[in-house]
Amino acid sequence: MSSDVIITERLGMRFGKHLVLDGLDLRVPRGSVYALIGSNGAGKTTTLQILMHLLRGYSGEVSVLGVDARRLNAGEYARIGYVAEGQEMPDWMTVGEFLAFWRPFYPNWDAARERELLELFRLPLDRKLKHLSRGMRMKAALASSLAYRPELIVLDEPFSGLDPLVRDEFIEGLLAHAEESTILISSHDLTEIESFASHVGFLEEGRMQFSEEMAVLAERFREVEVVVESPSLPSQMPESWVRVEGASSMVRFVETRWDAERTQREVASVFPGARGVATRAMGLRAIFVAMAKVSRKAA
Amino acid sequence: MNLVWHIVRKDVRQTWMYAAAVIGLLAISGWNLSRILAADRGSIGMQMPIDTVLSIAFGLFCGALVLTEAIPGTRQYWLVRPVRWGNLLAAKALVLGMLAVAPLTIVHIGLVSWRGLPVWGSVGNIAWNALLLVLVCVLPVAVLASISRNLQTLILSLLAVGVVAIALHQFIRVPTEELRGVVNSSALLAGAPVGMAILAWQYSTRRTGAGRVAVMALCAFLLSLDFWPVSVWYAVQRFSSPRPVGAGMATLRLNTDSISWWPQVAGSTWRGRGQLDAPYLVEGLPDGWSFEVNSWRVARVSNGAPSDLSVQNTGSVRLWSSSRFLEDNLTKPLDIDLVAEGTIYGPVERHSMPVNGERNIPNVGRCRADARDTLLIDCQSILRPQVKFGGYWGTAQVLSQREDRSVLPMPSPVSVIFGGLGARSSFESNDIVFEVRKPMAYVQRTLELRGIRLSEIER
CATH class of the missing domain: 3.30.70 (Alpha-Beta Plaits)
Structure with missing residues (x-):
């Protein structure tokens, strides 16, 4: 088994004439908390969406959990948790219904962990998702993505628009319940990232400027x-x-x-x-x- | 399968309002149809608006159902989840089946039963009707929904297709009314498998860009069918003949003894036009069989003569042309090749029915006659009869209906009274006699007019 959960080689992507990713090489080691940082438009969200097989039409090689991203299917998705800023949710569902809907899809769903997450995030089971604040919605999405102990958690700008208290709760929940997981997170919130990321990759104009362990990076600069x-x-x-x-x-x-x-x-x-x-x-x-x-x- | 039902339960909870609207409208439609079937003619006018609203509700239900898990985009909650596309598609089909198709079928079975048609004998036709409903009403909406981001874009897409179809309809030059069924059923035969393939492809690959191109290409293809040459549709009709017949059956021969012509047709409408009547004989038919020409066309006129000949089927061939053309060719031998498209019918089956009574007429449907005041006859069936039939009261023909020539059997909603003719009569006979002829084959035949000299023909 490869020690890298995610590998991209020469990953390229264009939107029309605009080159978004230009030969991106990325390796996310198993068990790491990898922070993908970069300016707006650097290609972070595009990279994550390619990894999750949400975008096609790219060049290069992409492997996630040892599988070509083009061939990701239900079996692999059962091992991945994905939460993104602006993700569309079934607003008509209550939190309880949302969790109940996903439960049968995951063989590893852990009801005890689900209860812990609900308690930690103080999520009201009977509240409809459309009536939740932005932070609560993100926490509901995270709870539904941690309850089955995913091997890989991918978070796309999860802190965007959250107040500091909610950010802390979010990170606390993430770290407390993802000890066996590899986490790939893209964010602008560098102060938060610095507190828990083990690895960092700096993406600029579609290219990886550096990618290394946080401790090495801190030592190098x-x-x-x-x-x-x-x-x-x-x-x-x-x-x-x-x-x-x-x-x-x-x-x-x-x-x-x-x-x-x-x-x-x-x-x-x-x-x-x-x-x-x-x-x-x-x-x-x-x-x-x-x-x-x-x-x-x-x- | 458990996951399919799990999705079904979720979809039902999410779209119950649409389903309730469909079922409610179906109940209203069924109630109104029962009034129509009970000969309460006052309610016929209500049926079209009810059916229109029902169709819209049906379409919205289907669209909303597909869009509960919209396919285009990258931010939907279900995309990075272990949801198998086959399960998702199966769940949508089950919901539609349970909450739209099944209620409609139940209403139809109820009406058929109440009307006196044999229920068990009609199950196949009712099921076929339900399938057609899915293919004609559900599938196009589902395909468009699979490439739409939300309900608003779906409605806009449907409106756009509708507007283009209506605009193009103004320019249709091709199918005569008798070919309409052939064109429509051919469109269904070609479009349904492609539509299903696009739908499955969209669910399995979510390649929305390519999917949109494929849907546009399919729409363009289907809309273009109305502009294809008539000869193509006659060829399709011949290909769909119930049985093959030899080239020697129903050949046409000119009856040269009875040709007549008029250099100037009376009446201002036809000023400057002449006409040539050429009776023909049909040969090579088994006893009791018959042949009817559905259309004629002029294939060739000799000597490069101006081809402004038009042709009309009146039992004989009536050729119209400018008087000048006819006068110019007065002494020259004329060669004209005509092509006929026609139907060979088998022997007549006769069924009688008492006036002021009703009966199941085989291959036609449930017919009834009411002669208390003015004679009224109507027949109701589940599918449009693919037989030619007429009704006679004494020697008067009181009902005439041509067979439906669609390639596929087409529905005849139980609400539609497709036959019926009012006639006052004082015939002694107490029975209406139905004459039913099954079409055996659709054929193309030629009729050659060789060396005709108009100067030698009696005017």
């Missing part, structure tokens, strides 16, 4: 400040330095391959008269913003 005599920037600098800016006697940049000794050597080489070097760890949000700006500048 540093914001560096160099105190110099003159803020003029040399023409030659290491490729791993991005967003290099000079102001008064300070040069700031983001080191994308941080290694204390090597970076010190490179700083000394580029700025021979440097009077001091300070480094700061970066959060996911800061890394995302830095990389997004670099990508846009390059474009």
Whole structure:
């Protein structure tokens, strides 16, 4: 059995003349919580919809749970939980009816877990879905997708439009009841993602800019400040330095391959008269913003 | 199967209002039909609006049912769930069967039974009617619904198809009324399997873009049928003949002794037109059989003569042309080839029925006559009779009905009084005699007029 639950190779997708995905390679390891981040229009939702066989007409190879995405059928869907922002629900059903409707479709449906989720999310069984708030609807959708212990959970912008309290409850429910699952989540909410994602992939203009473990990523990126005599920037600098800016006697940049000794050597080489070097760890949000700006500048 | 029933229960809960409307309208329709069958003529006018509303309700029910799990799109709740398309489709079919087709069938059985038609003998026809209803009313709506995002887009699609069909109808030049059934049933034979294939394909693959192209192509094909040459439809009619007959049966020969012509037809309507009457004989028919020409066409006129000949079937062949053409060809030998499309009928079966009584007439239906004031005859059946029949009271023909020539048996809703003729009579006979002829074959025959010199024919 492959250690990767999701594999895409050279995944390409066009909507008319617009290239949405451009040779995307993605690997989601089994048991990971993989956050797919990127700007609006980067191709996150398209990627997830291709993975779920909701979109066709793509090029490249896509494998989900060891099966070609084009051949996903009821057997595989019984092992997948999928919740997306703006998903259309049978609004005429009550929460209870909604859960009861799905129960027979899943051989692994766990009634005890269903009760736990209902309690955790405080979902009113007799309330129609159309009368639920946006957050409650998302929680109902998540409850119906966790009760059968899916091997893979795919969440497309699940926090969009939710208030902080509901987000916390959502994440709590997700993490408490998906311990055996692999989770792929696309989101703009980097602060929330950072708190629980084990892996992160940064998608920009249909291409994967980086994809790695969160810990490695945090270790790799540093914001560096160099105190110099003159803020003029040399023409030659290491490729791993991005967003290099000079102001008064300070040069700031983001080191994308941080290694204390090597970076010190490179700083000394580029700025021979440097009077001091300070480094700061970066959060996911800061890394995302830095990389997004670099990508846009390059474009 | 359990999951199918599970979906059925959900669909029933979701669409019960549509189903209730259909069943309610069916009850009203059945009640009105019973009044019509009881010869309460005042209620006939109500039937068409009831049937129209019922058809709309039927269509909406079908559309709403399919759209409970809309197929186009990527955000429906059921798409990334272990729902097998076969189960989904089977559930929709079961709901429609239980809540629309079955009630309709029950109403029909009730009416047939109440009217005195043999129920067991009619079950096959009633079932066939139900199947036709599904193919004609349900399937097109289901196919359109399978490529529609919601009920609004479905209604717009239906309206668009309807408007195009009505607009094109203004330009139809082809099928004569007698070919209408052939065209319609051919459209059904061609369209139903393709429609079912598209529906199954949509459910199994959800390729909406390709599905929409396929549906548009099918609609264009079906709408184009009305513009196909008449000869194609006559060929289809011949192909659907009840039995094959040899080329020697029912051959046509010109009766040259009785040809006559008029260079100028009287009356202002026909000014400048002449006519040629050419009686013909039918040969090679078994005893008791008959042949009737349904239509004529001019296949060829000799010497490159202007082909403004038109032809009329009046027992003899009546050729119309401009007087100038006839005068110009006064002394020249004329060769004219005519092609006839006709029906060979088997021997006559006679059935009598008392006036002021009713009876089941084989192959026709339940007929009744009422001569208390003006003679009224009507016959009711489940399918349109595929026999030619007439009714005689004494020597007067009081009923005449041509057989339905559709390729498939077409429904004759029990509400429709398809025969019937009013006539005052003082005949001594107390019986109405029905003469029933079964069509044996539809054939094409030629009639050749060779070397005719108008100058030698008596005017």
